[in-house]
């Protein structure tokens with residue numbers, strides 16, 4: 423896992439690295455600019471492409487000036503630099519890099535008004551106007567510049583962060599940004615790249631190492647961590663000789679009603695293909711034929727059995743409830759009786775809805791339960807939120823208060839543990855935007871919990887594996903269906919097993 427840090431901590435990492443490696447700030451900047459260029463040349467391969475570099479007078483602009491020099495060195499034949507001269511203040515590094523550039527022949531244009539940009543050639547724009555030093559929303563000439571650049575519809579590649587975009591904290595709807603197609607950012611992604619609001623400022627990002635001290639970064643206090651493939655590889659245990667279905671746990675999934683039986687079957691499919699030793703599905707009897715036809719390996723449990731005697735449920739290592747379940751009076755009673763068992767549950771979809779309707783039910787959750795809301799379900803549970811930043815803050819508070827794992831689903835899913843620590847899942851893609859996807863995830867979490875992984879481990883590993891399955895399928899498809907994601911799980915898990 424990679425620790426994600428805020429900009430103040432990032433600046434401390436700059437300072438620490440400079441001191442520790444006994445290098446100067448300008449040398450670190452040269453490394454950063456070189457790292458940017460190495461990535462840039464992968465993206466813009468034609469060296470005759472006109473490259474317009476917009477440089478502010480801070481250190482982000484100083485990077486831009488170094489980038490201009492390095493690109494020319496690499497043979498880019500049409501590089502032009504625009505010095506955005508809207509502020510008096512400039513950094514020493516900016517001055518140094520400007521002098522280095524002036525020593526070479528270079529088209530330099532000082533921009534006092536937008537009029538000064540009129541000769542800019544169509545091509546690519548490198549945004550080095552403002553970086554992580556942003557301390558207030560763009561206004562005045564900077565906001566006008568952003569509006570103007572965005573209106574050109576040219577490809578913009580931002581240095582470190584799009585101008586005007588806050589690295590962390592609430593992203594206001596009123597904020598102005600220079601919209602980047604690609605951000606090449608330094609050492610760590612910014613926390614705000616993981617929120618849906620970031621789509622207004624960037625399409626995609628890539629992270630390049632600039633040699634900052636990793637040990638220092640990992641020691642910083644921060645609740646945010648980005649999951650990496652090796653975390654899952656370290657966690658997932660290979661199957662041992664002489665193991666059998668009993669070794670891999672028995673999961674019970676309570677789901678489905680007449681109109682949404684498919685949700686139940688998809689959850690069971692996620693559980694089965696996730697490798698649980700045994701999967702039992704409790705659905706209305708009317709779904710039995712469909713179940714036996716589609717997933718003959720999955721067993722059936724009559725709904726009436728669930729409330730007959732508690733001991734019926736003892737054999738199940740984990741119980742998941744919710745997909746396509748419905749919310750009628752009988753279901754409310756069923757949920758109440760399960761909550762009374764005082765055992766951890768995996769709670770999704772309609773079961774989440776019922777918790778949101780009745781706070782007294784929420785209070786009965788047992789420690790170690792897993793809640794898997796998407797945004798709408800989350801807001802129904804815990805109140806409306808104006809921003810994803812605020813939503814994630816609430817999720818952290820509630821996970822601690824309820825002693826539960828919260829899986830807040832989106833393109834980047836946030837998995838929050840009982841201490842309020844956030845793991846961010848980088849896998850998955852928009853091809854997965856199809857009904858039933860969350861049902862498969864719920865089944866997979868149950869599957870891993872049945873196999874003996876702790877609630878938090880089951881939750882984050884399931885998100886990673888589920889997204890990886892979707893990524894694999896999306897290589898050749900514009901959309902992927904939930905059952906295909908389920909069917910690919912064994913292959914993904916195999917690939918992640920040492």
Ligand SMILES: NC(=O)C1=CN([C@@H]2O[C@H](COP(=O)(O)OP(=O)(O)OC[C@H]3O[C@@H](n4cnc5c(N)ncnc54)[C@H](OP(=O)(O)O)[C@@H]3O)[C@@H](O)[C@H]2O)[C@@H](O)CC1
Pocket residue numbers: 436447448450451452454455478479480481482483485509511513551552553554555556557558559560561564581582583608632
């Ligand atoms: N060794 C290093 O340090 C390394 C640094 N690196 C690079 O440095 C970048 C950070 O540089 P930075 O700290 O100089 O900030 P940057 O964003 O260029 O300028 C901020 C200035 O603009 C101003 N300002 C702020 N908000 C504003 C607004 N809304 N509208 C108008 N003005 C506004 C503000 O001035 P003030 O408001 O205080 O007068 C502030 O001084 C980082 O992203 C990376 O690219 C890398 O090379 C790695 C090594």
Ligand SMILES: Nc1ncnc2c1ncn2[C@@H]1O[C@H](COP(=O)(O)OP(=O)(O)O)[C@@H](O)[C@H]1O
Pocket residue numbers: 796831832833834835849850851852853854855856857858859860861862863888889
């Ligand atoms: N753009 C996307 N990128 C990554 N994952 C996605 C994307 N869209 C959907 N998903 C994943 O699909 C699942 C959708 O869950 P949910 O909204 O509960 O679906 P459903 O209710 O249809 O089962 C989540 O795990 C989510 O992370």
Ligand SMILES: [K+]
Pocket residue numbers: 482549550551552553580581582583584585
């Ligand atoms: K920038």
